[in-house]
Amino acid sequence: MPLALIDNHTPTAAPRNTIAPLASGATLAELISLLDGSSRAADTRHEPLRLWRVRAGATLLHEGASQPWLHVVRSGAFKTLRTAEDGYQQVLSLLLPGDTLGFEALCRRQQPASAVALEDATVYALTLSELTALELQHPAFDRAVQYALTRQLVRCAEMAEVMAAVAAEARMARFVLWLSSRMAAQGESARRLRLRLGRRDVASLLGLAHETVSRALTALAAQGCLRVNNRDIEITDRAQLQARARHTRGFSDEGVPVVRQPDCVAA
Amino acid sequence: MPLALIDNHTPTAAPRNTIAPLASGATLAELISLLDGSSRAADTRHEPLRLWRVRAGATLLHEGASQPWLHVVRSGAFKTLRTAEDGYQQVLSLLLPGDTLGFEALCRRQQPASAVALEDATVYALTLSELTALELQHPAFDRAVQYALTRQLVRCAEMAEVMAAVAAEARMARFVLWLSSRMAAQGESARRLRLRLGRRDVASLLGLAHETVSRALTALAAQGCLRVNNRDIEITDRAQLQARARHTRGFSDEGVPVVRQPDCVAA
DNA sequence: CGAGGAGTTGAGGCTAGTCAAGGCCCGTGG
DNA sequence: CCACGGGCCTTGACTAGCCTCAACTCCTCG
Numbered sequence: 151m152p153l154a155l156i157d158n159h160t161p162t163a164a165p166r167n168t169i170a171p172l173a174s175g176a177t178l179a180e181l182i183s184l185l186d187g188s189s190r191a192a193d194t195r196h197e198p199l200r201l202w203r204v205r206a207g208a209t210l211l212h213e214g215a216s217q218p219w220l221h222v223v224r225s226g227a228f229k230t231l232r233t234a235e236d237g238y239q240q241v242l243s244l245l246l247p248g249d250t251l252g253f254e255a256l257c258r259r260q261q262p263a264s265a266v267a268l269e270d271a272t273v274y275a276l277t278l279s280e281l282t283a284l285e286l287q288h289p290a291f292d293r294a295v296q297y298a299l300t301r302q303l304v305r306c307a308e309m310a311e312v313m314a315a316v317a318a319e320a321r322m323a324r325f326v327l328w329l330s331s332r333m334a335a336q337g338e339s340a341r342r343l344r345l346r347l348g349r350r351d352v353a354s355l356l357g358l359a360h361e362t363v364s365r366a367l368t369a370l371a372a373q374g375c376l377r378v379n380n381r382d383i384e385i386t387d388r389a390q391l392q393a394r395a396r397h398t399r400g401f402s403d404e405g406v407p408v409v410r411q412p413d414c415v416a417a
Numbered sequence: 418m419p420l421a422l423i424d425n426h427t428p429t430a431a432p433r434n435t436i437a438p439l440a441s442g443a444t445l446a447e448l449i450s451l452l453d454g455s456s457r458a459a460d461t462r463h464e465p466l467r468l469w470r471v472r473a474g475a476t477l478l479h480e481g482a483s484q485p486w487l488h489v490v491r492s493g494a495f496k497t498l499r500t501a502e503d504g505y506q507q508v509l510s511l512l513l514p515g516d517t518l519g520f521e522a523l524c525r526r527q528q529p530a531s532a533v534a535l536e537d538a539t540v541y542a543l544t545l546s547e548l549t550a551l552e553l554q555h556p557a558f559d560r561a562v563q564y565a566l567t568r569q570l571v572r573c574a575e576m577a578e579v580m581a582a583v584a585a586e587a588r589m590a591r592f593v594l595w596l597s598s599r600m601a602a603q604g605e606s607a608r609r610l611r612l613r614l615g616r617r618d619v620a621s622l623l624g625l626a627h628e629t630v631s632r633a634l635t636a637l638a639a640q641g642c643l644r645v646n647n648r649d650i651e652i653t654d655r656a657q658l659q660a661r662a663r664h665t666r667g668f669s670d671e672g673v674p675v676v677r678q679p680d681c682v683a684a
Numbered sequence: 685c686g687a688g689g690a691g692t693t694g695a696g697g698c699t700a701g702t703c704a705a706g707g708c709c710c711g712t713g714g
Numbered sequence: 715c716c717a718c719g720g721g722c723c724t725t726g727a728c729t730a731g732c733c734t735c736a737a738c739t740c741c742t743c744g
Contacts, residue, residue: 186524216598230574234663238665243577253570254570255565262571297524298524299563299567300523300524301524303566303572303573304524306570306577307509307510307530307573308529313580313624314621314623315624316625316626357582358583359583
């Protein structure tokens, strides 16, 4: 059933189908290795997994819609966003291959956020019942899903740490470092990376004005930490970039001894 | 239950055992209902689940330690924090009953953050192998764990939205509303709530100066949104508080009715 | 070629961080 | 018993960083 969902981000008519099923056979083993980050190409069994191609700019998930589909990003990138009642679009996260999409529906009736493809992408598409059935049949898949979910929890805490930086330059530096580590985890270069988001989206994600994002990037470039060309960033001095990331306003250094006490428990 | 227990935050030697096993028999059904938020008291089978009592101020999880224990908060509250190399303690999250603790170890060798009890608490304690065994034996438990993990993902996105508010007063207002909704989900009052964190911890969590937190609270109180007494907060005008939460700098309340979609489905 | 969006840069005002002092509540110890 | 000390919280004054507004350039696309 070739269902063609149409994105609504253009006030004019959407010309082509921006989301379409992909015929290529996808194996469960590939999905599992994608979820838990391992690169093992296990069994070659040919499970009938649904695969979708999503065009850049298309909206895969619609905020507020009760969405029956659960996704895992296979290639490409997405941003999630919530639109306030005044129309402001708050960017909430950046999703890369291996990340889950729409699993929030497991505990909420409606999707809490929209998901928009930042570039052409492919995603696995499962229904809730398919997910539970696969989990029951394949314990390895079950663990892989848990692995992916907890990994995203870790990512979330990392982003909280990025956001908690008080100074704009530090926040920007932390975000670049965070993205770098994510790219490294994907097997891509940790030095040269591509900002998939526009300045306005980065600003929204970091809670800054987009002019401040631009200024922070040029400032970091002027200090020799980065080389910036539009959305392409090269980290030229990682150590100094990390120093800038630490730099909270006023709190430079304090020798606070860390108390290390084991609150132990008898087994 | 009496809530005004004094915390022993003395950095000197911990006198007594601050974490101790609890003999009370805990059922798997109770844990499942705790995880997925339902209140059904299902089967009365007496599974030998480990239960710990944690004194206020005690550190349940140590950052960096390879921790074999996975926890689910049964009562009380925790904060998670990461200490930077300069000694600054960054508060990352606030955990309440039903939240998981330490599951990040499922995809990381080390605990990414410490967890400190804000008040006397009880937690379930499982080893990784016990978790997987229980999940294999009891599909309901497996789904409950997934439910809890995705719920925490949703919470994480909510916190990102709180943090993304540019104005300090708006950020504070959003945090109070967020906490209120969490307390309501716990079955407690959404109007009168108790900040479990000190001003300094709230400031750290929100990325503000603790003086700013204090000022924002008094400002919101002066506007009639709140009544503040130390860590006890009463929401006196929820509508105005929500208006303040929307208030991003410059984008004041212009009546721009864009799209009015139903906020939530019944029950 | 014009339109429009994205990015950059500058000027100015105001928020919020910083430093400092004081009040309050609790603990300890004289 | 009260003085003392050390937290936590509050308030004030000052200042700097960031948001706002407003240009301008560059690039893409129709």
